[in-house]
Amino acid sequence: MTSARPSTPQPPSRRIAEDLRRQIESGERSPGDKLPSERALAEAYGAARNTAREAIRILAEQGLVTAKHGSGVFVREPQRLFRFGSDRYSLKNRETGLTPFRLEAKKQGKVARIEVPSIAREKPPVDVAERLKVPADEESVVHRENHYFADDEPVQIVSTYLRWDEAQGTLLMQPKTGKDGIYGRLEELGHVMTRVRDEISARMPTPEEAATLELLPGVPVLEVLHTSLDQDGIPFEVSRYVHRADQTGLLYELPVE
Amino acid sequence: MTSARPSTPQPPSRRIAEDLRRQIESGERSPGDKLPSERALAEAYGAARNTAREAIRILAEQGLVTAKHGSGVFVREPQRLFRFGSDRYSLKNRETGLTPFRLEAKKQGKVARIEVPSIAREKPPVDVAERLKVPADEESVVHRENHYFADDEPVQIVSTYLRWDEAQGTLLMQPKTGKDGIYGRLEELGHVMTRVRDEISARMPTPEEAATLELLPGVPVLEVLHTSLDQDGIPFEVSRYVHRADQTGLLYELPVE
DNA sequence: TAGTGGTCTAGACCACTGG
DNA sequence: CAGTGGTCTAGACCACTAT
Numbered sequence: 081m082t083s084a085r086p087s088t089p090q091p092p093s094r095r096i097a098e099d100l101r102r103q104i105e106s107g108e109r110s111p112g113d114k115l116p117s118e119r120a121l122a123e124a125y126g127a128a129r130n131t132a133r134e135a136i137r138i139l140a141e142q143g144l145v146t147a148k149h150g151s152g153v154f155v156r157e158p159q160r161l162f163r164f165g166s167d168r169y170s171l172k173n174r175e176t177g178l179t180p181f182r183l184e185a186k187k188q189g190k191v192a193r194i195e196v197p198s199i200a201r202e203k204p205p206v207d208v209a210e211r212l213k214v215p216a217d218e219e220s221v222v223h224r225e226n227h228y229f230a231d232d233e234p235v236q237i238v239s240t241y242l243r244w245d246e247a248q249g250t251l252l253m254q255p256k257t258g259k260d261g262i263y264g265r266l267e268e269l270g271h272v273m274t275r276v277r278d279e280i281s282a283r284m285p286t287p288e289e290a291a292t293l294e295l296l297p298g299v300p301v302l303e304v305l306h307t308s309l310d311q312d313g314i315p316f317e318v319s320r321y322v323h324r325a326d327q328t329g330l331l332y333e334l335p336v337e
Numbered sequence: 338m339t340s341a342r343p344s345t346p347q348p349p350s351r352r353i354a355e356d357l358r359r360q361i362e363s364g365e366r367s368p369g370d371k372l373p374s375e376r377a378l379a380e381a382y383g384a385a386r387n388t389a390r391e392a393i394r395i396l397a398e399q400g401l402v403t404a405k406h407g408s409g410v411f412v413r414e415p416q417r418l419f420r421f422g423s424d425r426y427s428l429k430n431r432e433t434g435l436t437p438f439r440l441e442a443k444k445q446g447k448v449a450r451i452e453v454p455s456i457a458r459e460k461p462p463v464d465v466a467e468r469l470k471v472p473a474d475e476e477s478v479v480h481r482e483n484h485y486f487a488d489d490e491p492v493q494i495v496s497t498y499l500r501w502d503e504a505q506g507t508l509l510m511q512p513k514t515g516k517d518g519i520y521g522r523l524e525e526l527g528h529v530m531t532r533v534r535d536e537i538s539a540r541m542p543t544p545e546e547a548a549t550l551e552l553l554p555g556v557p558v559l560e561v562l563h564t565s566l567d568q569d570g571i572p573f574e575v576s577r578y579v580h581r582a583d584q585t586g587l588l589y590e591l592p593v594e
Numbered sequence: 595t596a597g598t599g600g601t602c603t604a605g606a607c608c609a610c611t612g613g
Numbered sequence: 614c615a616g617t618g619g620t621c622t623a624g625a626c627c628a629c630t631a632t
Contacts, residue, residue: 091620101544117598128622133599141398141554143541149599150629161538169593278589281418282539282557282582284400287358297398300557300582302539325539325557332535334591336426348601374617385603390618406618407610598630604623611617 092127096135104144104155115145115153143298143326162188162235164323165331169276169308179261181228181236190230196255198225201244208241211277211307212318222247224262227292234293237322242266246316263308266317271310278332279305282325293324300325349384353392361401361412372402372410400555400583419445419492421580422588426533426565436518438485438493447487453512455482458501465498468534468564469575479504481519484549491550494579499523503573520565523574528567535589536562539582550581557582 090098103109116124121132136153139145147153168180185192202223209216224240240262242252251257252265263273285293285301293301304321323330347355360366373381378389393410396402404410425437442449459480466473481497497519499509508514509522520530542550542558550558561578580587 093620119598128624130623131621134620136599141541142543147599148630150597151631152598163536166589166591273593275590275592279420280537280559280587280589281585282559284398284555284557286399298541300539300541302537328538330537332423332537332589332591333532334423334589335532336530350601376617385605387604388602391601393618404618405611407616408612409617595632596630597632598628600626600628602625602627606621607619608621609617609619611615613614613616 092125093131093134093138096121096125096127096132097138100135100139101142101144104139109155111155111157113155115155117152140296141298146296159327160188161329162230162323162327163329163331164321166276166278166333169273185230188230191232193229193232195227195229196224197227198223199253199255204241207305208318208320211305212241212243212315214243220244222253224252235324235327237289237292238319240317240319242317262317266308269316271308271314271316273308274311275309275313277307277309279307280330281305285322289322293322295324296326302328302330304330349382350388350391350395353378353382353384353389354395357392357396358399358401361396366412368412368414370412372412374409397553398555403553416584418586419487419580419584420586420588421578423533423535423590426530442487445487448489450486450489452484452486453481454484455480456510456512461498464562465575465577468562469498469500469572471500477501479510481509492581492584494546494549495576497574497576499574519574523565526573528565528571528573530565531568532566532570534564534566536564537587538562542579546579550579552581553583559585559587561587 100109100115109115115121115136118129118132118136121135122129125132136145136147140147144156145153146156162184164180164184181194182192200223201219202221203219204212204214204216204221204223206216208221212221214220220243221241222244224242226238226240227234228236228238242262246269247253250265252262257265260267281303282300283303285295285299289295289301295301302321302323302325304323306319306321307315308317310316357366357372366372372378372393375386375389375393378392379386382389393402393404397404401413402410403413419441421437421441438451439449457480458476459478460476461469461471461473461478461480463473465478469478471477477500478498479501481499483495483497484491485493485495499519503526504510507522509519514522517524538560539557540560542552542556546552546558552558559578559580559582561580563576563578564572565574567573
């Protein structure tokens with residue numbers, strides 16, 4: 081009498097989602113494959129279209145499938161990961177004349193493009209003010225916002241904050257900052273990067289970030305709040321990196337003790 | 338006649354979501370506050386309940402609100418972050434007699450608990466095999482799975498992989514591994530941790546992970562694939578950490594160059 | 595133009611929470 | 614018990630994509 085093992089009889093939408101998930105993970109449906117249409121799924125399972133649709137939503141939330149309006153629902157392609165390493169701040173990289181991002185893009189055979197949508201004097205966000213040790217209630221920083229693209233696809237958003245009293249009237253206020261970029265200029269100001277502190281978290285994107293990064297539903301972002309410390313332990317630069325997590329990984333390699 | 342600025346006349350569900358989002362971000366609705374019920378929202382906007390429900394779903398996906406079945410929808414409380422640092426591997430911590438997790442839990446005033454649901458000889462996942470430099474098609478590793486709790490709330494899942502030929506017949510096969518934990522035993526086997534490599538990514542959880550970590554919808558996970566290298570540069574331990582991103586952050590502090 | 599996903603309506607019943 | 618979210622039905626129209 082007692083049936084097999086329906087410990088919790090799942091609702092139809094979950095059951096459909098589970099079936100499809102199994103098919104995808106077993107390789108029965110490969111990346112790029114088109115799933116049956118919502119209407120077809122509904123009919124096959126004797127359910128309403130909304131129920132089939134809910135099943136698709138569950139899979140999309142897990143990052144397994146992507147809906148293309150007017151076209152169909154497809155099994156998501158596994159993405160090659162960009163890797164941003166702890167060596168991205170390394171001085172060695174300067175010898176190449178390439179920024180870390182251009183270097184990584186080149187490794188992946190992609191064309192890097194960097195936009196600088198804004199450079200402005202601003203009040204810093206509280207977390208930035210804390211780390212840069214500047215007042216949060218004054219326009220104490222310069223905010224440089226950068227957008228990074230690989231083959232014209234957006235990959236990361238970077239907001240860099242510098243002390244206004246140092247950056248004022250220098251190349252740090254310009255889109256082109258000269259040889260070795262901002263770190264080159266900051267070195268001339270007496271700040272040699274000696275230690276870095278990266279605070280890493282993950283979350284779902286804001287609508288603005290989703291739009292800028294052209295993120296599909298169900299793709300989180302990696303946020304890195306980076307602080308550069310100079311030879312005297314003084315923080316002289318804070319940056320917030322927002323990476324799309326479906327194409328980006330981080331790599332930290334470090335000595336112990 | 339021409340209305341204000343409906344550049345893209347948003348569908349009602351988005352409009353409702355946007356309204357609520359503004360209210361939350363402006364502080365008009367504070368963390369812990371209860372939102373109007375789906376039925377109330379629907380009536381207020383002259384929409385069907387499903388439309389109001391869709392608006393709530395959008396906010397939940399962004400991690401802004403949490404639905405409590407039978408109770409209501411609430412503005413999510415900002416979570417205090419656990420911080421796992423690059424010093425979690427540090428030998429200094431051994432002097433405290435506490436593992437890094439217990440140490441961090443204590444800092445936060447919480448009670449740590451660790452479960453070891455399984456220890457078994459297995460075939461390693463391909464990414465682990467690559468890093469540990471063992472064959473992927475044999476039962477070449479011991480897999481220790483650990484679940485970590487703070488005040489009985491699950492915080493992270495850790496899968497540790499060790500070479501079978503080294504772990505066989507030692508305390509490394511037991512839940513209690515003795516003084517200084519597995520690293521103590523591995524040191525006795527001649528492996529002094531000298532460098533670590535952490536590969537970090539973020540993604541949505543699998544259903545199993547969501548269940549184990551009791552994750553609410555819209556919460557991603559942080560995955561760290563960790564490799565320990567000894568004094569000869571030989572990898573002797575690989576671990577996969579899966580953290581809930583709503584309560585966990587990572588901190589890496591390191592010298593440059 | 596046919597087929598797809600995106601959104602919506604107006605109901606319904608169930609499962610859970612709280613007083 | 615009343616009120617809440619969770620799920621479902623059976624339609625409908627729209628927007629987009631391919632052919």
